[in-house]
Amino acid sequence: MTRLLMFGAVLALVTFWLHRRLVRAPGLGRPWSIIVDTALVSLWALVVIGTGSGEVFDPGWARIPGFVGMVWLAAVFYLILGLLVIAVVCLLVRLVQRARHRGPESAAEPADEPAGTSRRRVLQVATAVVAVGAIATAGYGVVEAARPRIVRVRVPLRRLPPEFVGLTVALVSDLHVGPTRGREFTQRVVDQVNEQRPDLIVIAGDLVDGTVAKVAADLAPLAELDAPLGVFGVSGNHEFYADDGGRWLDVWDRLGVRTLRNERVSIARDGASIDLVGIHDYSSPKPYEPDLDAALAGRDPNTFALLLAHEPRQALEASDLGVDLQLSGHTHGGQMWPIRYLVPLQQPSLQGLDRVGNTTLYTTRGAGAWGPPVRVGAPPEITILTLVQPE
Numbered sequence: 328m329t330r331l332l333m334f335g336a337v338l339a340l341v342t343f344w345l346h347r348r349l350v351r352a353p354g355l356g357r358p359w360s361i362i363v364d365t366a367l368v369s370l371w372a373l374v375v376i377g378t379g380s381g382e383v384f385d386p387g388w389a390r391i392p393g394f395v396g397m398v399w400l401a402a403v404f405y406l407i408l409g410l411l412v413i414a415v416v417c418l419l420v421r422l423v424q425r426a427r428h429r430g431p432e433s434a435a436e437p438a439d440e441p442a443g444t445s446r447r448r449v450l451q452v453a454t455a456v457v458a459v460g461a462i463a464t465a466g467y468g469v470v471e472a473a474r475p476r477i478v479r480v481r482v483p484l485r486r487l488p489p490e491f492v493g494l495t496v497a498l499v500s501d502l503h504v505g506p507t508r509g510r511e512f513t514q515r516v517v518d519q520v521n522e523q524r525p526d527l528i529v530i531a532g533d534l535v536d537g538t539v540a541k542v543a544a545d546l547a548p549l550a551e552l553d554a555p556l557g558v559f560g561v562s563g564n565h566e567f568y569a570d571d572g573g574r575w576l577d578v579w580d581r582l583g584v585r586t587l588r589n590e591r592v593s594i595a596r597d598g599a600s601i602d603l604v605g606i607h608d609y610s611s612p613k614p615y616e617p618d619l620d621a622a623l624a625g626r627d628p629n630t631f632a633l634l635l636a637h638e639p640r641q642a643l644e645a646s647d648l649g650v651d652l653q654l655s656g657h658t659h660g661g662q663m664w665p666i667r668y669l670v671p672l673q674q675p676s677l678q679g680l681d682r683v684g685n686t687t688l689y690t691t692r693g694a695g696a697w698g699p700p701v702r703v704g705a706p707p708e709i710t711i712l713t714l715v716q717p718e
Contacts, residue, residue, distance in 0.1 A: 328384055329651040331375065331378060331379045331382075331383055331455050332556045333376045333377070334378055335371075335377045335378075335580060338371055338374055338375065339371060339613020341403065341407075342367050342368070342370075345367055345403070345410075346363075346364055346367055347471050348454070349367075349458065350363055350364060351362055351544050352363050352450060352454070353447065353450050353454045354451070354557055354715055355451075355452040356496060356631070365393035367612070370395075370396060370399040371627055372396075373392050373393065373395050373396030373399060373401050374396035374397065374399060374403075375395040375396070376389050376392050376393045376692075377389070377392070377393030377394065377395075377400070377506055377507065378393075378396075378397075378506070379393075379543050380393040380467060380505065380506040380537070380674070381420040381505030381506045381509070381535075381537025381538070381542050381569065381617075382505075382537050382538055382569040383538075384504060384533045384542070384703045385541055386506065386537070386542065386545070387574050388510060388657065389506075390506065390507060390509060391596070391664055392699060393506050393507055395508045395596065395697045396509075397498055397700055398465050398466075398469055398700065398701060399465070399698060400465055400683035400698065400699050401465040401468055401663060401699035401701040402462050402464070402465035403461075403700075404663065404699075405460070405461035405464050405465065405560050406457065406461040408461075409457030409458075409460060410454070410457060412457075412467070413450070413453050413454065413457060416648075418545070419540075419643040425441055427571050430708055434453035435622040438454060438684050442532055442711070449693070451628070452638055456476045464664075464703060465701055465702065467619050467703065468663065468699070468701030468702050468703040469700060470626065470699055471701075471702045471703065472508050472576075472695075472696045472701055472702040472706075472708075473700075473707055474515070474702050474707075474711070475519065475694040475695075475707040475708055475709045476692075476706060476707065476708055477523065477708075477709055477711060478709070478710050478711070479710075479711045479713070480624050480679075480680060480710060480711070480712050480713070481712075481713050481714050481715055482680065482689060482690065482713065482715065483650065483687075483716065483717040484631070484651055484652055484687060484714055484715070484716065484717075485651075485716070485717055486631050486651050487601075487651075487714055487715070487716050488599040488600075488601065488631060489602045489632070489716070490596050490598060490599035491596055491599065491601060491714055492714065492715055492716055493713065493714070493715065494527065494713070494714045495515030495524075495525045495526045495527070495594065495710075495711055495714075496525060496526065496527045496528075496529060496552070496654070496688070496711070496712040496713075496714065497518060497520045497523060497525035497527070497528045497696060497709065497711055497714050498529055498531060498647070498649060498654050498656075498691050498709075498710040498711075498712060499528065499530050499531070499655065499661060499691075499710075500530065500532060500533060500655075500656025500657070500691050500693045501517065501531075501532070501533040501534075501563070501656045501659060501691075501692075501693065501694060501695050501697070501698045502516060502533070502534045502535070502638075502690025502693075502694050503533060503534075503535070503536050503565065503693075503694040503695040503696060504534060504535050504537075504542060504546060504695065505535050505536040505537035505541070505545065506536050506537065507696075507699075507700040508545075508695055508700065509545045510544065510545045510546075510547060510548065511534075511557065512545075512695070513545055513546055513547070513548045513549065514548040515553055516694050516709065517548040517549060517551050518553060519568050519664075520709055521551065521552065521553055521710055522558065523709075524557050524597075524621075525711060526554060526555055526596075527554050527555075527556040527557065527559075527560040527594065527603075528552050528554040528559070529558075529559050529560065529603075529635050529654055530554075530559070530560030530561070530579075530584060530635075530653055531561060531563065531635055531636075531637055531656040531691065532560070532561055532562050532563020532564070532565075532566065532608060532657070533562075533563030533564065533565045533566070533637065533655075533656060533657065534546060534549075534560075534563070534575075534658060535565065535566065535575060535691070536565055536568070536569065536697070537569050537570070538569050538570045539570050539574050539575060539578060539668060543561050543578050544549075546578065546582060547582070547583040549579065549583070549584055550583050552583065552584070555626075555701060556594055556596070557585060557636065558583060558584050558585060559584065559585045559586070559587055559589075559592070559603060559604070559605065560576075560579055560584045560585070560586050560587070560635070561586065561587050561605040561606060561607065561608075561635040561636065561688070562586075562587070562588075562611060562615065562637065563574055563608050563637040563657065564608045564611070564637065564657070565657070565697070566608075567608070567610075567611055567612055567615070572607070572611060572612075572647065572671060573615065574601075574706060576588065579654065586605070587603070587604065587606070587622075587635060588604065588605070588607065588615075588620075589605075589607060589617065589618040589621050589622045590604075590621075590622050591603060591604040591605070591607050591622050591626065591632075594633075595670070600630065601630060601631040601632070601633060602626055602630050602631065602632045602633065603633050603635070604619075604622045604632055604633065604634045604635065604650070605622065605635040605636075605693070606618065606622050606634070606635070606636050606641065607618050607636070608636075608638060609636075609637070609638045609640060609641050610638075614705065617636070617641065618656065619634075619636075619641075619644055619645065619648055619650075620648070622661060623648055623649075623650075628649055631651050631652075632649065632650045632651050632652075633650075633653075633654070634650045634653040634654070634686075635653075635654055636653055636688075637656060637657050637659045637688045638653055638655055638674065638675065639653075639657065639658065639674045639675055639676040639681075639683075640674050640675055641653065642661045642675060642676075642683035642684075642688045643656070643683060643684070643687045644651075644684075645677065646683050646684030646685045646686040647684070649685070650685075650688070651686065651687065652686065652687045652688075652714075653683075653686050653687070654686045654689050654691075654712070655676075655688065655689070655690045655691070656678075656690065656691050656692075656693045657690075657693075658670050658677055658678060658692070658693075659675070659692055659693050659696065659702075660677060660678040660692035660693075660704075660706075661677065661678075661704065661705045662696060662697065662701075662702055662703075662705050663699070663701060663702065663704070663705070664703045664705070665703035667704065667705065671676070674690075675688070676690045677690065678691070678692050678705070680692050684686050689710070689712060690694075691708055691710045692705050692706065692707060692708045694708065694709055696708065696709050
């Protein structure tokens, strides 16, 4: 609740700034000024509801208004970017004008009132264009985020046993069910995965945003996941935000997802085997810290190792410890452009197939969306990986 109040206060300041930029700065007159201010306050309240849905508020009633609010939050993001561009352009224009007025020929020129009026009109038009563009971008992002697509990837692996060549692995991550997505979304993802008939299904964390009491029922369709070699999963960072991550993993286990908590299992196929290893998220709190050393202890180093770890940066340690392949999520591919350019500041890979030292890494963009149910330039995915040997 404290976090929600703090976020609401910060958002109120942002809303006041938007009032200044959308109403006061362009000189918006009545009744439009009243309409815009009323909309800003109403949308502020919906964002607060959306942020608290799944943790403070019951998604049963909060999900629909929260959805609207979180879409508006995405629009606010693009509004801020656009308005900052306008502000920078206006500042540059003023600096150029001041430099010109300091000249001897223009020092005695009278104030140009029509020019001031013209500038106000330009600001009004620019602000309107930014507002329409931000809302249109958020709307497009809702459509792009609505249905994850199947992405097929061939993964060449030098140490892969011949018996595992052609193995198909379905990688699911980052559903973020709770505030804006419910059971229907989980069911849709489960149906898409099962339609692909993978040999193995793995879940790379961040399935939920919310508490077990309020959101667990939305994960019920996971019980329908089916693969010959099993369904396995590891925690993400969001399992620990609103509730105890261990309790969330217990829910997964009851639904038939075998959780790997700093441990490994042997996967057998045609008389051969590989190690499937799973660790907690990089930022997990005590007593759930990731411990790859413990998960790998006692294994035969000649055995192929496939690691499930929520964050790509966990591949840095995996490379040092002889892991062949790591499957991760977390980044969302940036989710909303231009955030993608910030991800490399924290993670060694944004999306797709990559190499970190001695470890092959695949980072999925994930099936859902965190916060706003919006994706721009980073479409959601369910990944079907086919393991092969290099040609």
